[in-house]
Amino acid sequence: MKQPCPIDTTQMSKAYDPHAVETLLYEWWEKQGYFKPEIAPPDARPFVIAMPPPNVTGELHMGHAITTFIEDLMIRYHRMQGRAALWVPGTDHAGIATQLQVERMLAREGLSRQQIGREEFLRRTWEWKEKYGGRIQLQLRRMGASCDWDRERFTLDEGLSRAVRECFVRLYEKGLIYRGEYLVNWSPGLQTAVSDLEVEYREEEATLYYFKYPIAGARLEDGPGVGYIPVATVRPETILGDTAVAVHPDDERYRHLIGKTCLVPILNRPIPVIHDTYVSMDFGTGALKITPGHDPNDFEIGQRHGLPIINVFNPDVTMNENAGPYAGLDRYECRRRLWADMEAAGLTIKTEKYVTQIPHSQRGGEVVEPMLSTQWFVRMKPLAEAGLTAVRDRRIVIIPERFTKVYYNWLENIRDWCISRQLWWGHRIPVWYCQECGQMIAARVDPTTCTQCGSTRLEQDPDVLDTWFSSGLWPFSTLGWPDDTPDLRRFYPTDVMETGYDILFFWVARMIMQGLEMTGQVPFRVVYLHGLVRDAQGRKMSKTAGNVIDPLEMIERYGTDALRFSLLTGTTPGNDINLSEERIVAGRNFANKIWNMVRFVVGHLRQHPVEFPEDVTQLPLALADRWILSRHHEVIATVTRLIEAYQFGEAGRQLYEFMWGELADWYIEMAKIPLTGQDEQARDTTLRVLVYILERCLRLLHPYMPFVTEAAWQHLPHRGDALIIARWPTPGARDEEAETMMQLVMEVIRAIRNARTEYNVEVGRHIPAVIVAGEKAALFRSQADILIQLAHLDAEQLDIVAELEAKPQQALALVVSGVEVYLPLAGMIDLEAERVRLSKELEKVQEQLARSERTLSNPNFVNKAPPEVVEKERAKMTALQEQAGKLRERLHVLTGEM
Ligand SMILES: [Zn+2]
Structure with missing residues (x-):
C-alpha cells in the first residue's frame, strides 16, 4: 500500500535533526518497496551487488561502514539511473568466531561442547544466532543500506546449504577434492586447523638454542664437522621429530658428511645427513635440522627427499608416544626438560636471544603449531587457470588496476586449499564412511546404505567446511543456485564486487574460481577494492592503541549522513582513508x-x-x-x-x-x-x-x-x-559566454574583498569605487547591483566607465584581467591615522636596513664570517628593501605624492 512520506512539510526545523528523520525515512522507503529491483520497469537492465556477508557475530566497525556506504552509493546511483537495482544482504555463519562465542557462554555455565554433545551444541548455537544474529542488520539499517531485505540470506540456511553440498559433490566427482595428509596451522586451544587468515604473526623475543647433532660412530670431542654438526632451533621439542640434518652441497665444512648418519639427541634415533640448496651457508650454523611434521619448509624438503614424517604432538599439543621419555608432557615443559637432559649429555652449545615472528591463533591467542593431519583439500591449479584467464580476458576488471598483478601472482603460485575444519558449527562435510567395507561416499542426499556392500552402518565425516567455502558461492547461491530460479536468470552474473583490498585472495579470488567452475560464468564483472580506514595520523585503528572511532557512536552524535559523506569523500580506489x-x-x-x-x-x-x-x-x-x-x-x-x-x-x-x-x-x-x-x-x-x-x-x-x-x-x-x-539528472547545454562574463565580475568582487581585508575595512562599511572596464563597461553596469551587494560598495559613489582621463589620487588601484578598479582610500580608512602608521613602520624598516647595510659593507664581516651567515644577511637586506619599497608605495598612494 502506498503511503505518503512521513516528513511533515508544513514546517521546517531551524537546524537539521538527523535523529528526527533517519528511522522515519528508512522505514518508509522499505515499506514502499523502494529497495526492491521490482520498483523499476520489468524490462529495466539490472544492476546487482551481493553484499559481502558480515559475520553473524559481528559488531559494526569502520571497515563495514565504508563497505556499506560505497555499495549503497552505487546501488542508489544506479537505481536513479533507472536500473533494476538489487543489493542482496546476508550474514556469514563465521564458523570459528561463532563457535567460540557459544563455547565461552557454555564455559560460564561450567560446561564444554564435548559434555553436551554435538546435537545439543548446535541447538544452542542456533539459539544464540536467533538471539544475537540480528544486531548487524539493525546496524546496516541505521547506516541507510538500501538492500532488499526480502532476499536476505544466511550461509547456513537451507538453500545455501544445498548449494554448498552441490559444489562439494561436483568437485569431488571431478576429482578436484581429495583427502590427504598435510601440514596445517593447528590451534591447540580450538583443536582445529585454522586458515592462514586466522593466524596472526607477532614479533617476539624468543630463544635460539644452539646444539650438537652427534655423528654416529664419532666422538663429540672431535669438534664441529667431525664429531657433530652444530644446529640451531627456536623449538627444541621438535628435535624429537627430526628426520634429517641438511647442509648445502657446496659447504666445505660439512660436504664430507653428506650421506653419513646423525643421532637424534636423547632418543638416539639414526637419521641421514642430506644436501639441499635450500640451506643457506651463511645463515646460522649453516646446517638445518629437518622436521617435516612440524615446519612447512621442512615439509617441502622432506617431500623432495622422501623423508619420513614424524608427528610428536597430540591434538592438545602435549607430547605423544613418538617423544619417547617426554610423552605426555606439555610442549613447553618438554622443551625445558629435553634441553636440561641435552645439557647434561654435553650436547648443548649456547643459547641467545632472538627476535622472530611467532604465529598465534587470531581467535584463541595461543601459539599455533604446524601439524600434520588428514584433511580435505581442493585441487586449485585447474580452478586457478580459469580464474587467471577471466581477468586476463578482461571479463572481470579489477579496480584499481595495480591489484591485477597481485591477483595474478597469487593465483600463479596457489597451493591446494585445505577446506576441512575440526569444528561443529558449519556445513558438515557430505562424505560417509562405510563401517563394513570402508567405502567412501560423497552424496547430495544423505545415503542410508553403502553403495558397495549395502551395509547400513555408515558414518558421516565429523568435520565441517571452511567458512570461505560457502562464502565463495555467495554471488550465485544467494540468487537460488543450484536451482534455475528467475532471480538467477535475471540477476546473475552480478555487476560489482566491492570489498577491502585485504581480502582479494581469501574471498574474491575464490568467488571467481568457484563461480566459473559452478556456473560457467564470471560471478561479477568488476571488482572494486577500497582501502582500509585508519586514524587521522594514518595508524591502523585498534583497541590497544585506543584510536578506534566507533561508527555507531559517530552516527549517534552527528547523524548517518555526516559519517557517510566524510568516509565517501575520503576515498580513492585502493588507498587507505x-x-x-x-x-x-x-x-x-x-x-x-x-x-x-x-x-x-x-x-x-x-x-x-x-x-x-x-x-x-x-x-x-x-x-x-x-x-x-x-x-x-x-x-x-x-x-x-x-x-x-x-x-x-x-x-x-x-x-x-x-x-x-x-x-x-x-x-x-x-x-x-x-x-x-x-x-x-x-x-x-x-x-x-x-x-x-x-x-x-x-x-x-x-x-x-x-x-x-x-x-x-x-x-x-x-x-x-x-x-x-527520482531520476538521475542529465546535463543541459553549457553557456560559456555567461561563465566568462560572470567569472570576470566575480574576480573583481574578490579583489575588492581582499583589499578590504588588507586595509581592515569594517564589514558593514559601504565604500566608493571607480571601475574602468573598457569594452566591458556595459557588462559591469548591468551587474552593478551584484557588485554593490557582494563587494559592499556605496551605490551613490560607484562609477563604472569605459575610460578614465586621469587616475584618481589617493586611491588604491587594483587590476583584474584588464579591468582597473580604484578604491578611494578616504572612503575606506582614516587617512591621517594610516599615514602616521605607515610612516612609523617605514622608519623602523629603514633603521633595520641601515644596520644591515653597515654590516655588509664591513670587510671584516664579509671576509671572516661563514659564507652562509653572510648569505643570510644579504637575503635579510633584500627583504627589507622590498618591504620599504612597498611601504613607500602605499604612502605614495595615500598622500598622492611621489
Ligand atoms: Zn560398504
Missing part, C-alpha cells in the same frame, strides 16, 4: 548547510509559491542565472563521469565545492537582490532557478547523504513520491 572526528564534523556542517539552503528557498516560496520548474531555459534569465545554470550542468556531467569511473571521493568533493562554494556563497547571495526587490518577474525567475538547481543537486547528492537530501527534497517543489526513486 585517514579518518578523524573533525572530518565527520565537517560532514555534519555540510548537512546543515544543505538544510539551510533549502530552508532559505522554502521561506521565500511561502511568500511567493512557484510550481516545480521542469525547464528553466525559456525564462527571462539574468546573467547570474545563466552562469549558475551553466556551472550546474557542468557539475552534473563531471559527477556522473566520476561516479561511472568509480571515483566516488572526487565526485563528492566536486559536488561539495559547487554546492557550497558557488551555489551558496555566490549565487544565493546574488539571488537575494531580486528576491527582496520589487521586480516580480525577476523574483519569480530567481525562485524557479533556485528550486531547479537545488532539487537537482539533492538528486546528485542523494547517494552520498540519503537522509538529509530526501527530507529536504520533500520540502521543495518536486515531481514524484520520493527522491530515492
Whole structure:
C-alpha cells in the first residue's frame, strides 16, 4: 500500500535533526518497496551487488561502514539511473568466531561442547544466532543500506546449504577434492586447523638454542664437522621429530658428511645427513635440522627427499608416544626438560636471544603449531587457470588496476586449499564412511546404505567446511543456485564486487574460481577494492592503541549522513582513508548547510509559491542565472563521469565545492537582490532557478547523504513520491559566454574583498569605487547591483566607465584581467591615522636596513664570517628593501605624492 512520506512539510526545523528523520525515512522507503529491483520497469537492465556477508557475530566497525556506504552509493546511483537495482544482504555463519562465542557462554555455565554433545551444541548455537544474529542488520539499517531485505540470506540456511553440498559433490566427482595428509596451522586451544587468515604473526623475543647433532660412530670431542654438526632451533621439542640434518652441497665444512648418519639427541634415533640448496651457508650454523611434521619448509624438503614424517604432538599439543621419555608432557615443559637432559649429555652449545615472528591463533591467542593431519583439500591449479584467464580476458576488471598483478601472482603460485575444519558449527562435510567395507561416499542426499556392500552402518565425516567455502558461492547461491530460479536468470552474473583490498585472495579470488567452475560464468564483472580506514595520523585503528572511532557512536552524535559523506569523500580506489572526528564534523556542517539552503528557498516560496520548474531555459534569465545554470550542468556531467569511473571521493568533493562554494556563497547571495526587490518577474525567475538547481543537486547528492537530501527534497517543489526513486539528472547545454562574463565580475568582487581585508575595512562599511572596464563597461553596469551587494560598495559613489582621463589620487588601484578598479582610500580608512602608521613602520624598516647595510659593507664581516651567515644577511637586506619599497608605495598612494 502506498503511503505518503512521513516528513511533515508544513514546517521546517531551524537546524537539521538527523535523529528526527533517519528511522522515519528508512522505514518508509522499505515499506514502499523502494529497495526492491521490482520498483523499476520489468524490462529495466539490472544492476546487482551481493553484499559481502558480515559475520553473524559481528559488531559494526569502520571497515563495514565504508563497505556499506560505497555499495549503497552505487546501488542508489544506479537505481536513479533507472536500473533494476538489487543489493542482496546476508550474514556469514563465521564458523570459528561463532563457535567460540557459544563455547565461552557454555564455559560460564561450567560446561564444554564435548559434555553436551554435538546435537545439543548446535541447538544452542542456533539459539544464540536467533538471539544475537540480528544486531548487524539493525546496524546496516541505521547506516541507510538500501538492500532488499526480502532476499536476505544466511550461509547456513537451507538453500545455501544445498548449494554448498552441490559444489562439494561436483568437485569431488571431478576429482578436484581429495583427502590427504598435510601440514596445517593447528590451534591447540580450538583443536582445529585454522586458515592462514586466522593466524596472526607477532614479533617476539624468543630463544635460539644452539646444539650438537652427534655423528654416529664419532666422538663429540672431535669438534664441529667431525664429531657433530652444530644446529640451531627456536623449538627444541621438535628435535624429537627430526628426520634429517641438511647442509648445502657446496659447504666445505660439512660436504664430507653428506650421506653419513646423525643421532637424534636423547632418543638416539639414526637419521641421514642430506644436501639441499635450500640451506643457506651463511645463515646460522649453516646446517638445518629437518622436521617435516612440524615446519612447512621442512615439509617441502622432506617431500623432495622422501623423508619420513614424524608427528610428536597430540591434538592438545602435549607430547605423544613418538617423544619417547617426554610423552605426555606439555610442549613447553618438554622443551625445558629435553634441553636440561641435552645439557647434561654435553650436547648443548649456547643459547641467545632472538627476535622472530611467532604465529598465534587470531581467535584463541595461543601459539599455533604446524601439524600434520588428514584433511580435505581442493585441487586449485585447474580452478586457478580459469580464474587467471577471466581477468586476463578482461571479463572481470579489477579496480584499481595495480591489484591485477597481485591477483595474478597469487593465483600463479596457489597451493591446494585445505577446506576441512575440526569444528561443529558449519556445513558438515557430505562424505560417509562405510563401517563394513570402508567405502567412501560423497552424496547430495544423505545415503542410508553403502553403495558397495549395502551395509547400513555408515558414518558421516565429523568435520565441517571452511567458512570461505560457502562464502565463495555467495554471488550465485544467494540468487537460488543450484536451482534455475528467475532471480538467477535475471540477476546473475552480478555487476560489482566491492570489498577491502585485504581480502582479494581469501574471498574474491575464490568467488571467481568457484563461480566459473559452478556456473560457467564470471560471478561479477568488476571488482572494486577500497582501502582500509585508519586514524587521522594514518595508524591502523585498534583497541590497544585506543584510536578506534566507533561508527555507531559517530552516527549517534552527528547523524548517518555526516559519517557517510566524510568516509565517501575520503576515498580513492585502493588507498587507505585517514579518518578523524573533525572530518565527520565537517560532514555534519555540510548537512546543515544543505538544510539551510533549502530552508532559505522554502521561506521565500511561502511568500511567493512557484510550481516545480521542469525547464528553466525559456525564462527571462539574468546573467547570474545563466552562469549558475551553466556551472550546474557542468557539475552534473563531471559527477556522473566520476561516479561511472568509480571515483566516488572526487565526485563528492566536486559536488561539495559547487554546492557550497558557488551555489551558496555566490549565487544565493546574488539571488537575494531580486528576491527582496520589487521586480516580480525577476523574483519569480530567481525562485524557479533556485528550486531547479537545488532539487537537482539533492538528486546528485542523494547517494552520498540519503537522509538529509530526501527530507529536504520533500520540502521543495518536486515531481514524484520520493527522491530515492527520482531520476538521475542529465546535463543541459553549457553557456560559456555567461561563465566568462560572470567569472570576470566575480574576480573583481574578490579583489575588492581582499583589499578590504588588507586595509581592515569594517564589514558593514559601504565604500566608493571607480571601475574602468573598457569594452566591458556595459557588462559591469548591468551587474552593478551584484557588485554593490557582494563587494559592499556605496551605490551613490560607484562609477563604472569605459575610460578614465586621469587616475584618481589617493586611491588604491587594483587590476583584474584588464579591468582597473580604484578604491578611494578616504572612503575606506582614516587617512591621517594610516599615514602616521605607515610612516612609523617605514622608519623602523629603514633603521633595520641601515644596520644591515653597515654590516655588509664591513670587510671584516664579509671576509671572516661563514659564507652562509653572510648569505643570510644579504637575503635579510633584500627583504627589507622590498618591504620599504612597498611601504613607500602605499604612502605614495595615500598622500598622492611621489
Ligand atoms: Zn560398504
